[in-house]
Amino acid sequence: MKGIIFTELIEMTESTFGDEIAERMIMESGTHSNGVYTAVGTYEFAELGALVHSLSQITHMDLPTLLRAFGRHLFGSFLRLYPAYFQRCQTSFEFLSSIEDHIHVQVRKLYPDAELPHFQTSVNEEKNHMIMTYTSARNLADLACGLIESTLQHYNENGTITRMHDTGNESVFFHIDLL
Numbered sequence: 001m002k003g004i005i006f007t008e009l010i011e012m013t014e015s016t017f018g019d020e021i022a023e024r025m026i027m028e029s030g031t032h033s034n035g036v037y038t039a040v041g042t043y044e045f046a047e048l049g050a051l052v053h054s055l056s057q058i059t060h061m062d063l064p065t066l067l068r069a070f071g072r073h074l075f076g077s078f079l080r081l082y083p084a085y086f087q088r089c090q091t092s093f094e095f096l097s098s099i100e101d102h103i104h105v106q107v108r109k110l111y112p113d114a115e116l117p118h119f120q121t122s123v124n125e126e127k128n129h130m131i132m133t134y135t136s137a138r139n140l141a142d143l144a145c146g147l148i149e150s151t152l153q154h155y156n157e158n159g160t161i162t163r164m165h166d167t168g169n170e171s172v173f174f175h176i177d178l179l
């Protein structure tokens with residue numbers, strides 16, 4: 001997993017819960033890196049799980065809630081770091097449809113060792129309903145959910161995001177209905 005994910009998690013923890021909790025999250029996670037991550041470095045995915053788990057123990061907040069909040073934080077970071085990806089799209093559906101074939105493709109060019117999820121998207125004719133299928137061995141659908149929520153907000157759209165789990169494989173379906 002790329003270092004940016006770790007540096008952003010630590011930053012969110014510092015700004016939401018304070019420096020002391022961020023320090024404890026790192027210490028009590030038992031991770032090798034001791035909180036030292038560089039944006040371009042690559043670290044074991046298990047470290048992310050250990051950090052979020054540790055934060056959950058300290059704050060008594062459940063993992064899905066923390067991962068969703070992290071997704072919303074990460075959206076703000078992506079917006080700041082890569083504004084062009086957002087400017088080229090006019091709507092949330094257009095943006096969300098561009099992740100698999102454009103954004104994450106560029107990410108992979110930049111970081112060939114990035115561990116990216118797969119998204120399949122289909123938008124209905126009236127353009128107010130979208131199904132986004134998330135597939136990844138890393139089970140970060142809650143993170144994806146936070147990113148999707150912030151996407152709607154960014155494009156000033158209101159809607160509901162209903163999550164459906166396909167028990168047959170590791171895919172999660174997000175049904176997005178705009179109001």
Ligand code: HEM
Binds near residue numbers: 140147
């Ligand atoms: C400008 C926008 C975006 C950029 C630059 C970006 C970039 C990245 C990067 C660098 C990673 C880490 C890969 C690794 O650590 O190896 C990642 C992972 C991920 N991205 Fe994106 N991303 C963007 C938008 C989104 C959006 C809007 C979603 C959700 C709808 C999304 C879903 C995810 C998920 C869930 C992961 C975690 C890996 C996994 O689940 O397998 N990304 N992305």
